[in-house]
Amino acid sequence: MASMFSRSASAARNAARRAPRTATTSVVRPSARSYSLLARAIAPSAKAATSIQGARGIKTLDFAGTKEVVYERSDWPLPKLQEYFKNDTLAMIGYGSQGHGQGLNARDNGLNVIVGVRKDGESWKQAMEDGWVPGETLFSIEEAIDRGTIIMNLLSDAAQSQTWSTVAPLITKDKTLYFSHGFSVVFKDLTNVIPPKDVDVILVAPKGSGRTVRTLFKEGRGINSSVAVFQDVTGKALEKAVAIGVGIGSGYMYETTFEKEVYSDLYGERGVLMGGIQGMFLAQYKVLRANGHSPSEAFNETVEEATQSLFPLIGQHGMDYMYNACSTTARRGALDWAPIFEKANLPVFEKLYESVKNGTETKNSLEFNGRKTYREDLAKELKEIDEQEIWRAGKTVRSLRPDYKQ
Numbered sequence: 001m002a003s004m005f006s007r008s009a010s011a012a013r014n015a016a017r018r019a020p021r022t023a024t025t026s027v028v029r030p031s032a033r034s035y036s037l038l039a040r041a042i043a044p045s046a047k048a049a050t051s052i053q054g055a056r057g058i059k060t061l062d063f064a065g066t067k068e069v070v071y072e073r074s075d076w077p078l079p080k081l082q083e084y085f086k087n088d089t090l091a092m093i094g095y096g097s098q099g100h101g102q103g104l105n106a107r108d109n110g111l112n113v114i115v116g117v118r119k120d121g122e123s124w125k126q127a128m129e130d131g132w133v134p135g136e137t138l139f140s141i142e143e144a145i146d147r148g149t150i151i152m153n154l155l156s157d158a159a160q161s162q163t164w165s166t167v168a169p170l171i172t173k174d175k176t177l178y179f180s181h182g183f184s185v186v187f188k189d190l191t192n193v194i195p196p197k198d199v200d201v202i203l204v205a206p207k208g209s210g211r212t213v214r215t216l217f218k219e220g221r222g223i224n225s226s227v228a229v230f231q232d233v234t235g236k237a238l239e240k241a242v243a244i245g246v247g248i249g250s251g252y253m254y255e256t257t258f259e260k261e262v263y264s265d266l267y268g269e270r271g272v273l274m275g276g277i278q279g280m281f282l283a284q285y286k287v288l289r290a291n292g293h294s295p296s297e298a299f300n301e302t303v304e305e306a307t308q309s310l311f312p313l314i315g316q317h318g319m320d321y322m323y324n325a326c327s328t329t330a331r332r333g334a335l336d337w338a339p340i341f342e343k344a345n346l347p348v349f350e351k352l353y354e355s356v357k358n359g360t361e362t363k364n365s366l367e368f369n370g371r372k373t374y375r376e377d378l379a380k381e382l383k384e385i386d387e388q389e390i391w392r393a394g395k396t397v398r399s400l401r402p403d404y405k406q
């Protein structure tokens with residue numbers, strides 16, 4: 001890795017000339033701005049409540065009264081990024097949702113990327129479909145780790161634990177160990193993942209699906225990611241983590257710790273992001289159906305209106321904006337019922353957080369996803385959801401959308 005402070009002008013020019021590798025799909029790439037442009041670019045983004053700390057353009061932003069550090073992609077124009085990683089090989093170990101998104105983005109950013117997966121698995125086929133070439137950019141897990149300088153452990157969290165005894169001896173001095181989740185390292189008593197003492201251990205955890213990591217990148221945007229350092233041997237671990245974060249398609253990176261990342265992530269996905277919303281949708285739908293409403297009416301009033309109209313308004317402008325976009329009748333009633341839902345849900349969320357913190361969620365995940373049949377077993381449960389009336393009704397509702405795609 002070249003130091004970001006030691007790059008010469010000619011090296012930067014050479015890096016700028018390097019043709020980014022062929023993308024499997026067309027990509028609106030983040031622009032490769034020069035340093036002088038960068039300096040100007042920083043200024044407009046440093047709005048009120050923003051201060052810039054030093055030459056690296058780190059920003060401290062005021063989040064509702066709490067100051068937090070944020071790193072942004074515009075501080076890493078493409079030539080600088082390519083120069084920084086000119087001597088590195090990013091080895092994506094695992095090719096699930098994140099391996100796909102992060103791997104293709106880093107490749108399209110012109111970085112040296114290889115993929116390592118087991119040869120008889122589903123991921124090997126998927127990687128080949130995405131243009132990774134066996135023997136050139138696609139290898140067994142062991143060979144990819146051997147060839148890589150930055151080992152990006154994107155196996156399933158259960159597989160990270162299962163393969164650790166094979167992987168650990170291959171993480172030799174001068175390599176960097178990267179994760180997208182604090183899971184393995186934080187719950188080491190359950191996973192046995194204890195990184196070697198002589199390597200940097202870093203994390204960039206996109207706060208969104210790997211599919212979104214890819215689609216946002218292709219739109220020229222970037223996903224929000226968490227960034228953290230577990231072990232800093234070189235004194236450059238944070239800088240490297242931020243640079244990799246940009247390389248894999250992050251727009252902004254929020255500083256955290258491995259522990260905070262894994263607790264909040266396991267909690268959020270079981271809560272509002274996935275489990276909570278699924279349970280809430282189903283409960284509302286069931287009561288409507290029990291009271292004689294048709295499937296289409298129950299679905300429209302529960303899922304379709306939420307996802308197509310109201311939730312995007314919350315996303316774009318906040319909760320109060322969504323309220324103001326609805327009738328005064330709705331506003332009054334929703335304001336009355338919100339605290340009732342909050343009160344009912346609070347103990348559930350408290351129980352969930354405890355279950356994350358005490359390792360129960362980790363144990364469950366390791367047991368289930370560590371099975372040889374993990375894909376089939378998950379697929380079976382997901383099929384059961386797909387067959388529920390609510391989601392069958394949803395398919396027909398979606399099929400009527402003008403932009404419907406199967």
Ligand SMILES: NC(=O)C1=CN([C@@H]2O[C@H](COP(=O)(O)OP(=O)(O)OC[C@H]3O[C@@H](n4cnc5c(N)ncnc54)[C@H](OP(=O)(O)O)[C@@H]3O)[C@@H](O)[C@H]2O)C=CC1
Nearest residue numbers: 094095096097098121122123154155156159180181209210
């Ligand atoms: N999915 C997401 O969007 C997000 C994921 N993360 C984190 O990123 C990491 C990767 O997650 P994700 O991309 O979802 O991948 P998955 O959890 O879906 O894991 C899939 C990968 O693990 C491999 N794998 C599973 N079991 C084994 C095994 N026993 N031996 C070898 N390889 C195995 C699979 O290979 P095969 O096909 O051969 O089974 C596949 O390449 C995790 O740490 C996760 O928590 C973080 C943010 C979001």
Ligand SMILES: CC[C@](O)(C(C)=O)C(=O)O
Nearest residue numbers: 206207208209265269273
């Ligand atoms: C919400 C699920 C997630 O945490 C994610 C996409 O961020 C995951 O583990 O996949």
Ligand SMILES: [Mg+2]
Nearest residue numbers: 181265266269
């Ligand atoms: Mg998660």
Ligand SMILES: [Mg+2]
Nearest residue numbers: 207208265269
């Ligand atoms: Mg997550």
